[in-house]
Amino acid sequence: MRLFFFTFFSLLSGLCSTGQLLAQSDAIPVEVQRVSRTARPNAIQAHMRILSADSMKGRKPGTPGFDMAAAYVVSQLKALGMQPAGENNTYRQDVPLRRWQVKEGNSALTLLVNGREQPLTYGRQFIFSPTPDHPVSDVTAPVVFVGFGVSAPELGYDDYKDLDVKGKIVLYLNGAPSTFPSNQRAYYTSSKAENAALHGAVGTLAFNLPTDLRNRIETSAPRARQGIYRWLDKQGKPQRTFPAIKGAASLSDSAARLIFAGASTTFSDVTNSAIKNKPQPFPLNISVRMHVQTDMVEDVAGYNIVAMLPGSDPVLKNEYVVCAAHIDHLGVGRPVKGDSIYNGAHDNASGVAINLEMARLFASLPKAPRRSIVFVGVTGEEMGLLGSDYFASNPTVPKEKIVANLALDMPFFFHPLLDIVPYGAEHSSLSQEVRQAAAFLGVKISPDPIPEQTVFMRSDHFSFVRQGIPALFIKSGSETGNPNLDGTKLNLDWRATIYHTPQDDMNQPFDFNSAAKHAQLQFLIAYLTAQSDQRPTWNQGDFFGTKFGMGNVVR
Structure with a gap:
């Protein structure tokens, strides 16, 4: 009898989970599901290899290496048919910097x-x-x-x-x-x-x-x-x-x-x-x-790269979901273990590469989402979130029409993507899109495993939060699928030994299947946000919504 009830409730639980998963999948059109499954691990690896090559000299703003990386990003976006959305009908937004x-x-x-x-x-x-x-x-x-x-x-x-x-x-x-x-x-x-x-x-x-x-x-x-x-x-x-x-x-x-x-x-x-x-x-x-x-x-002639996929809805195409990743890194500096080029493969050639693959997924859709998608490659993140702060403060599209931001910065794909930490999701209705995309991909949602690192303030999404725009910053969680591999320890060890050193290059054990899953996740969240009848809103009484919000109300 105990065996019968155990089997019955196990089956019932499985049916409920399957039903929830199907319900989440129903929110994602079949053609969007199909496109999401075409995310290419090899393409992300190839983008990263080019952007973090020694020839880029660490992509410091104001150097030929940054110019080369930015030109590569523009060439990829142009090839996908993304329209210029910078200043004067170009892909560039100037960001004057001073040191x-x-x-x-x-x-x-x-x-x-x-x-x-x-x-x-x-x-x-x-x-x-x-x-x-x-x-x-x-x-x-x-x-x-x-x-x-x-x-x-x-x-x-x-x-x-x-x-x-x-x-x-x-x-x-x-x-x-x-x-x-x-x-x-x-x-x-x-x-x-x-x-x-x-x-x-x-x-x-x-x-x-x-x-x-x-x-x-x-x-x-x-x-x-x-x-x-x-x-x-x-x-x-x-x-x-x-x-x-x-x-x-x-x-x-x-x-x-x-x-x-x-x-x-x-x-x-x-x-x-x-x-x-x-x-x-x-x-x-x-x-x-x-x-x-x-x-x-010194003065530095910094600049952001800005491109757009126009929306398909006659009215909602004038609202924008901004997908951002920083192109820059630290340049050439103090030698460590005989190497002085700070390649920045994970930080943040990875985020740019994933965003480029996400742009390809959007370009592959039979019909663009209702709202426009803006892709921004920002400068000066390593100098203090400067490029994103400049764009969020002086956007090349109407600020009040930016409905959400998704930023990507070293998402951490050194093991399979089994769970995510969606920084910012708990503050706004974007949590709904996160849950739908995560359920479809079969990944769990976990709390911040390293709160002492104050991650929420340390990347480009916060520039948008400061302007009252709901934003997300998603990283891999700590589950690895290997009982002998502690994901949190792996993360902290990487930060202690590789982060902001010349050893952040392509000679690391990246899991590019996990990277492709990050591209799928970003794509689905951005699509669902762009497709929704209502723009994202801050949760009622939320700390950041109250401090910075632009009068949005909970939906």
Whole structure:
């Protein structure tokens, strides 16, 4: 009898699952299903091999290597019949970029304690961030510790509560409370300078928890010394800067301990409270003098590539689903294991290659979807999401008509694609299209396995979120189908050893069948979004929809 009921309920469960899968498949027309199955692993591999070749010299914006890669992308899109959608009926959108760098020899940070001065050593105890709005800045002010430097009233957390920091320098820990949802944690981790400026601070100091080894001074100083890039508006003014902040420094662990030496609360107590996610602002018995000289180093003639498949509906063709991937990488740099070309095969020749294959799938349809599909190859992602931020802020199609963005950046295909992490899906109605496409392909949907990496803020989709446009950023999950292969460990190991090194080349164990499945997934989600009667909307009361949304309501 037990065997009978076990068999019966197993069969019933299977029938229910099959019924759900059939229901999801019904939303996808047969001809679209057929086209999706033609995704070509070999074509993705070929695109990646060309884009990450040594001849491209790492595709840094403003170099011949980037121009070669961009020309290749344009040639592929033109061959597929995609129309120019850039400026002046071309495939190009100019993105003016500028780089600033701190002049170390003319810059200094000094601790002022009880009338005594204690200068710190640049590169060992601190590094400055450039201040593009202030070629030379001087600020001397008392220091106030503000915990993580986060104000999140919707989460019941505020490090600035009942604290006056006007005209002062704030000291905060990198990161955000671990109790925050993954994407909110990512947002608050990266918006601290803006929050400090809003509260009236004139300078910032940042340091890490002793357990956080990712941003040590000795490892971050070489890249920090390369300076920062920003895009310029039509008046030549740099964007995404905070003029109220006259000095911003990152401190080593030893320098942070020096600042707390005379405080009423010890360094250990502060870090232990932070680990327990307790707000703990208080003034410190110390002042800091910062002198920062920031030099404008170079202007870079950056540009995005923009192409379009016009929609088939007389009305909805004037709305757009934007599919983006960044073309650029880090160029030629410090040699590692005898190699100085940062090829960027996974980051992000892979995303561009998958988007090109997705464009081919759209071109293969007997009829285009109702809305138009815009393909954007962006520049300057490695410089701070600059190309996507420029496009999302100054799109070549009407901004209010962009209904959604799908961004693709190193989706991680080193094992079969059995589950996905769709960053952003939980914030908008795009979750419906994600579920339909995933069910059709037989892949599961999983939560973020590495929330401490703050992935949600680290790629081009967030430029669209910032403009109030629902967006998705899909990566492979952790399931590998091999009990001896831990997908999360594989991901973290890759980030620790290969990410942003010359070893990110084609000599890696890529699973191109998995890459083709990513192309299918992106294609189906974009198609369903472009075909829907209603445009995507933010979920009612959603954090990002409330903060950035353009008045969309839940459907």
